Amino acid sequence: MSCGLVDEDGIPAELVGHGDHVCVEFTSVAEQQEVAAAFVRSGLEAGDRVWYLADGDPRRVLVFLRSCGVLVGEPLASGQLVVLAARQSYLRDSGFDPERTVERLNRAREDALAAGYRGFRVTGEMGWGARVTPGAERLEDYERQVQAVFEGHRAAALCQYDRRMFATARLDRVIGLHPKRARHPLISADGALRISHASGWVRVVGELDLSNRSLLAVALGRAAGGDIHIEADQLEFIDLSGIQPLLETAAALAPDHRLVLEHPSSAVCRLLELLGADAEPIELSP
Amino acid sequence: MTRFTALETHAAEEFSHEALLYRGSEQWLEAIRAFVEPGLAAGEPVMIAVPLAKHEMLRSRLGGQASAVTLLDMTPLGRNPARLIGAYTEALAAHPGRRAHLVGEPAWPGRTADENAEVIVHEALCNLAFKGLPYRALCPYDVEAIDPSTLAGVRDTHPLLAEGLGAAHPSPSYTEPVAPSPRWPGPLVPPPSGATYARYTLAELRRVRRLVRRRAMAVGLAPAKRRDLVLAVDELATNSILHAGGHGELRIWTSENRLVCEIKDHGHIPDPLAGRIRPPADNGRGRGLWLVNQLADLVQLRTQPGGTTIRIHIALTG
Numbered sequence: 001m002s003c004g005l006v007d008e009d010g011i012p013a014e015l016v017g018h019g020d021h022v023c024v025e026f027t028s029v030a031e032q033q034e035v036a037a038a039f040v041r042s043g044l045e046a047g048d049r050v051w052y053l054a055d056g057d058p059r060r061v062l063v064f065l066r067s068c069g070v071l072v073g074e075p076l077a078s079g080q081l082v083v084l085a086a087r088q089s090y091l092r093d094s095g096f097d098p099e100r101t102v103e104r105l106n107r108a109r110e111d112a113l114a115a116g117y118r119g120f121r122v123t124g125e126m127g128w129g130a131r132v133t134p135g136a137e138r139l140e141d142y143e144r145q146v147q148a149v150f151e152g153h154r155a156a157a158l159c160q161y162d163r164r165m166f167a168t169a170r171l172d173r174v175i176g177l178h179p180k181r182a183r184h185p186l187i188s189a190d191g192a193l194r195i196s197h198a199s200g201w202v203r204v205v206g207e208l209d210l211s212n213r214s215l216l217a218v219a220l221g222r223a224a225g226g227d228i229h230i231e232a233d234q235l236e237f238i239d240l241s242g243i244q245p246l247l248e249t250a251a252a253l254a255p256d257h258r259l260v261l262e263h264p265s266s267a268v269c270r271l272l273e274l275l276g277a278d279a280e281p282i283e284l285s286p
Numbered sequence: 287m288t289r290f291t292a293l294e295t296h297a298a299e300e301f302s303h304e305a306l307l308y309r310g311s312e313q314w315l316e317a318i319r320a321f322v323e324p325g326l327a328a329g330e331p332v333m334i335a336v337p338l339a340k341h342e343m344l345r346s347r348l349g350g351q352a353s354a355v356t357l358l359d360m361t362p363l364g365r366n367p368a369r370l371i372g373a374y375t376e377a378l379a380a381h382p383g384r385r386a387h388l389v390g391e392p393a394w395p396g397r398t399a400d401e402n403a404e405v406i407v408h409e410a411l412c413n414l415a416f417k418g419l420p421y422r423a424l425c426p427y428d429v430e431a432i433d434p435s436t437l438a439g440v441r442d443t444h445p446l447l448a449e450g451l452g453a454a455h456p457s458p459s460y461t462e463p464v465a466p467s468p469r470w471p472g473p474l475v476p477p478p479s480g481a482t483y484a485r486y487t488l489a490e491l492r493r494v495r496r497l498v499r500r501r502a503m504a505v506g507l508a509p510a511k512r513r514d515l516v517l518a519v520d521e522l523a524t525n526s527i528l529h530a531g532g533h534g535e536l537r538i539w540t541s542e543n544r545l546v547c548e549i550k551d552h553g554h555i556p557d558p559l560a561g562r563i564r565p566p567a568d569n570g571r572g573r574g575l576w577l578v579n580q581l582a583d584l585v586q587l588r589t590q591p592g593g594t595t596i597r598i599h600i601a602l603t604g
Contacts, residue, residue, distance in 0.1 A: 241524055
């Protein structure tokens, strides 16, 4: 399964919902962090308890979550966000025991609901599965069984696979055990702009200008067809070049369809205020 | 009545632009009252833009008629004089084809020489922007408070002059502008040698913003003004990239209590009214300039074939 296919078929990490058991494959740390952070952020915002199972030092995870704009302080203190190393989670039983890991995840889900969270979501870095670890050969077994932790429950999972670490045939087998795949956001060459999209939904993060507005045009084209909701709370900068694709898309919508900017950042609000009536085709939802 | 009809016919055919050179508030009040009276009598739109501090005395002079006047505070409106033509145009758009009466006092004590030079550019461009429109404009200037050089500019840019309560007469030094008259605006003083300097292409657009943001933070500019300045410089740099060969130069420095950003490129902006009137939604370059004029406290634009320099000023306080 190629990355291209994953991109076409997958869903943005932000839209992973309860019941989903999703995998993401990546070939760079930047790709991995982007998707993982989006999954954690949307879980925290939705009121889920979030477990992050790190292959290595949990402190590294906190550093990149912060740098991706996830506010981790309060959720860590309250217990909404829990970051554990693989040896405290997957590999707790002096090796990997799929049955006991599934059991612990079932318990974690019920604990989260009992504690009043809306649901439970977990994301794990699966790199340990490619190393010489007792039980790691049962990874496929595990991915089959763990499905039941999420299916039909207020729980979701994102399993992170580094394509560089696994043999191709094995990775394709493991990936195939996930009902859904997460799609990587579109990222501008300099990393200044990240765009996730699905039908009717676009999330724009970073700085939008002449150099990267074509990415937004691509995402809007793929999201078009009905109403389009655009998450713009983390759009830190936008100028006239950047708003042009939004204005053009909004103007070209069928009369009964809408383009709505959700939670626009202050940068977006300021530009729309200056444009006044010229920005009318774009709706705002504070 | 006959007199008003004659005036109406005359005014309907061309823009009338008169400077009032006054001494003291009594002359100011009486000249404005006399100027707007025919408009108020005819029930025509009357708009007066003068500093807020003068609103109260003007209201009491106009008495019962004051409520028919649109009174605007010139201090924020005219902070950047390049915004005024657009503001007048938008306000008068509500009365298409009607004769309108406009009083605007864009210079006041305490304005800098740079600001007053842009006031005169604005006055010169009014003659172009409103040519053929049925507007009468009176522009009061306080001869006791405004410097001689600015007053010379006032005489150059107003076809009609009135001294105090005397009748208006043609200004001998008025020259019909094709572009801003050669004396206005004057050349820009060179930037200080210590100015922050960067060249940019599309690849450096983000770096340009970061540089401006960092300098603005270093001088303590408030977040909202910082955001406006970053947006303004970004729009100007974008214009260089799109319309002036793809590259330009940025300089940043502080001058008295202002942060100044200068964008220099090889482009030429032939339309002297560019950026002064809100352009249609599909106009690229004019729209950027228009936005810059709304964002900055002062904009100095100097353009000729082969080169354009635009300086934007943001006040560090106020």
